[in-house]
Amino acid sequence: MKQNIIALSIATFLCILITGGYSVTLYRDVQKQLPEWKESVREALVEALQIEVRKRGNIPVDVITVNSTEVQTLEEKVPDSVTLTSKYGRKTYQIPREKFANSLIKERRKRILLSVLLEKHPVSVDTLNRNWDSLLLAKKIVADTYIRYSITDLQEYTTTTYSRKYRQNLQADSLTPCYMGFRCEAEVTGFVLYRWWQMIDGWQWGLLVLPWIGLCIFMFAYRRIVPFFKEEFKEKEVVIHEKETIIEKEVHVTDVRAKTIDIYRFEDGTSFDPVKRILRRGDKEKKVAPQITILLKLFLLSENLCLKEDEIYKEMWKGGGAPTQLSSLILRLRNTLKEISDITVIYDGNKTYQLKKAHSIEKNDDYSKEVSTRQPSVTESNKA
Incomplete structure (x- = not known):
């Protein structure tokens, strides 16, 4: 946010500088023509x-x-x-x-x-x-x-x-x-x-307002296009990391030690292809984002389908990251699963997340607290 304000301030200052300089030039031309x-x-x-x-x-x-x-x-x-x-x-x-x-x-x-x-x-x-x-x-x-x-x-x-x-x-x-x-x-x-x-020609007025048109285009590009490319580059980096950690095996939610093939199958009938990044259940398919794919695989390869916060920070951000990033990532995984599967992610109140079937989730106090206190952080992160 601070970088956006600084960039906008610099661009506005340049527009004022250019417009002021050109206005002075126009005024001098008018003074020369007065006689x-x-x-x-x-x-x-x-x-x-x-x-x-x-x-x-x-x-x-x-x-x-x-x-x-x-x-x-x-x-x-x-x-x-x-x-x-x-x-x-x-x-x-x-x-x-x-x-x-x-x-x-x-x-x-x-x-x-x-x-x-x-x-x-x-x-x-x-x-x-x-x-x-x-x-x-x-x-x-x-x-x-x-x-x-x-x-x-x-x-x-x-x-x-x-x-x-x-x-x-x-x-x-x-x-x-x-x-x-x-x-x-x-x-x-x-x-x-x-x-x-x-008596000033139309093209001269056009040159006078041209910097402000450029400012509007810059604001649009900075707020829309630049974040888009940043996200694209970020996703590509994640994909490279993903290819290095792919393990092909078939696993049920209740048994992660099944035979090794290239498809994961959940107990509700949902299958997950980590190579093609597709969740499939019956005739429904859902394309999974690269970062969500990595997190889902981490759950499937973990013991009891559980991950602690420190493990997620280590694997996803090499020990870095922030709570808002974690909350946003978990929420994205929940929303992705919700569209096609009965499986979801719950929080046990002890800095641990687990993949679990939605109808078997016990709505204890810790889980209620997770939903009420962490979701606003996701919304705030998305705005930022």
């Missing part, structure tokens, strides 16, 4: 915005009045500010460099048109989020996303709208914002929470 995923996710968001802009491409704009003190040149420089005259008067609006650098459209005239179109036909944040998710799935990126959409009006008040998934993904990472309009007044920020475990 690529982020770039793909941002490209998908820009593409979703471009789809929204193209929807407004054929909408006509009547009149746009833009008053600017800037000097127009062939090569347009990056604007630091723009000046507009509106119903709120003439006002200059600053454009930070980072906003213009991340502007969806940089051409001056198109940015002016886009401002008007976004005012008359605002962007649906939920539709934009759905388009973004569809593009991510096409890139085989599984993630939870939501969008924050902010508009700054001419009086520089900002209104912010979130997509419906906002409250479900508060821990998501934000991407670099994307800006639209003449003043870069429309800011679109994407938030993403990667489901990296869903």
Whole structure:
């Protein structure tokens, strides 16, 4: 039992070690792919915005009045500010460099048109989020996303709208914002929470659980197959010992000094062939295990069919053995005889066992004690 626990503990430790090492490898691979995923996710968001802009491409704009003190040149420089005259008067609006650098459209005239179109036909944040998710799935990126959409009006008040998934993904990472309009007044920020475990290939998950499958197979083999082979080798050793001690003679239970032949015959009509290891009574036959064969022959060759415990230990285990082994062996012999014969093994209370016909057994106190106190030891030995 202790060896089983040690073997199981070592195997479990190895499984944990292998699984932990491979999990770390998978995590590092995911970390290496994160920059690529982020770039793909941002490209998908820009593409979703471009789809929204193209929807407004054929909408006509009547009149746009833009008053600017800037000097127009062939090569347009990056604007630091723009000046507009509106119903709120003439006002200059600053454009930070980072906003213009991340502007969806940089051409001056198109940015002016886009401002008007976004005012008359605002962007649906939920539709934009759905388009973004569809593009991510096409890139085989599984993630939870939501969008924050902010508009700054001419009086520089900002209104912010979130997509419906906002409250479900508060821990998501934000991407670099994307800006639209003449003043870069429309800011679109994407938030993403990667489901990296869903992007791992099936064979990688298979490698992750493979050690545990191996552990289950090992446990089955160790508990079933290994004891089986041990028993087989043990039986073969006993057979060799048996061949060295075979004595051919015919004997009745009441007379062990009968003539010598190769068959033993009991008084109840049962015959025993030690070479073929067969008990036979009428049409019934019973194959006898090698170790039981040796013990039965020891009884038949002994005086008055009696054996002391020390004699059994000496012949069966060369002086070794344990009480549980003896009890188990006697019980196996009794069960073997019981299936085909009226002969059984009794205990006389003085460390002596005897072959005797079942109906002639006197149920004295010593024999009752043997049955009640020794049989549990056999059961315990079998479990072990």
